[in-house]
Amino acid sequence: MSSGRRSRQASSSSRINDDQITELISKLRQSIPEIRQNRRSNTVSASKVLQETCNYIRNLNKEADDLSDRLSQLLETIDPNSPQAAVIRSLINE
């Protein structure tokens, strides 16, 4: 493969990628609640969308950790005869 051909291929594929990336970033816009709910979501820049995406993912992971925490505490303190225990039993035993 000549170097000329390779550089032409690199630039044409990067044009295709730019379009794909623009489209994917607009999908991200719709996935992040903070941005989606903003009336003027289309004016949010690509880099802001990416930044908010990182933050959103971190928050989701943190929430999952927190929920695991709460559930494990519940298992510790729960009164076996309470309705709460029934919920957890059904979760664990079904």
Add this chain to the structure above:
Amino acid sequence: MHMQPTSSMKEEFLQKWQMGLQIYRPLIDNTSVSERRKAIKLSADVAMASLRRGTTCWSRALIQKTATEDNFLVRQMLSGIKAETLINKKLPKVMCHRKIVRRSKKILRRRKSRSAIEEVAAKARKLVKKKTQGLRNVVPGGEFMSNDVLLIQETLDYIVSLQTQVNVMRSIVDAAEAGSERTAYYLGKLKFAIEDG
């Protein structure tokens, strides 16, 4: 029109998570809170990742990562889905091809000086590049996704999966924590949340 967790995803996640918790059942009664918490979180992660049946990079990476923390659990939870291959499969090592990057940088430098507009565009691209790098740090297996298009596709799928996980876990914990008079309310809400899609 955005992607969001479907009722079948939530249903499947709950079933798989339940299975994981059942595997831990003997331990749950006899261990510390922190070990319990780890068991709950790991089961939730494997349940979430297994929804994708090995078809996405992030889910394979998450399964491998969880397997290093609890190999037994992962094997048990994935026994129907070729656990061995998922745990041992090498993730694609598609690192940046330095030669191509160096060559295209050389070509760019040879071009005539750019206009102000081109400068702004170049700065914007650089900023986007920096932010996509940030994504690689939060998406499992991100370090193997040198292709930005792949990275963002994986991110979109990962987000929907995380939303499913959090959605279901939140419903369960709310139901379990509610005072007795509200437990029925939350249970109803959980059922509705899963069927509602």
